[in-house]
Amino acid sequence: MSLDQEFQQVSGSVRNWKTRPSDSENLALYSLYKQATVGDVNIAAPSGVVESAKFNAWTGRKGISQDDAKQQYIDLAKQLQSKYG
Template identity: 45%
Template sequence: MSLEVDFKKAADDVRKLKSKPADDEMSEVYSLYKQSVVGDVNKADPGAADELAKNKWDAWNKKKIGMSKDDAMKAYIVKSKEMAAKYGVDS
C-alpha cells in the first residue's frame, strides 16, 4: 500500500478506538495528523483562555521544525497502530 492509503486507514482506525486515549496521546496523534495534512502550524496561538485549543496548538507547533508531511504521516501510522493495540478498534 502507499503511504497515503496507510495514513487514511490509520486515521480511520483512530476514529474507531474502543476507549478514549489519554490526553497526551490525543495531543500527539492530533499534532501528527495536522502536520501530515496541513504542514507547519498556520494559525495564531489561541492563548490560554481555551486550554484544549492551546494544548492542541502547542503540540502541533512542536512539529514544525524539521518534520516533513511524509515523516509526519509515517509517525502518525506508527502511533495509531500503538493506540489500536492498546485501546482496540471497533470494526
Template identity: 65%
Template sequence: MSLDEQFKTVSDTVKNWSKKPSNDENLALYSLFKQANFGDVNIPQPSGMVESAKWKAWSGRKGMSADEAKKQYIDLANQWQAKYA
C-alpha cells in the same frame, strides 16, 4: 499500499477506537495528523486551554515533513491499537 493510503486507513481506524487515549497520547496523534495534512501550524495561538494545548502540540512539529508525520502517526497508532480498539 502507498503511504497516503496507509495513513488514511489508520486515521479512519483511530476515529473508531472504542476507548479514548490519554490526553498526551491524543495530542501526539492530533499534532502528527495536523502536520501531515496541513504542514506547519498556520493559525495564531488561541487562548482557550484545550485549543492552546492542541496548538502547542502541533507547533512542536514545525519543520517536520508530511511524509515523516504520516509515518510517525501510523507507528503510534499501530502501537496503541490493541490498547484502544
C-alpha cells in the same frame, strides 16, 4: 499500499477505537495528524486551554515533513491500537 493510503486507513480506524487515548497520547496523534495533513502551523495562537494545548502540540512538530508526520502517526497509532482499539 502507498503511504497516503495507509495513513487514510489508519487515521480512519483511530476514530473508531473503543476507548479514548490519554490526553498526552491524543495530543500526539492530533499534532501528527495536523502536521501530516496541513504542514507547519498556519494559524494564530488560540486563547482557550484545550485549543492552546492542541496548538502547542502541533507547533512542536514544526519542520517535520508531511510524509514523515504520516509515518510517525501510523507508527504511533499501530502502537496504541492494542490498547484502545
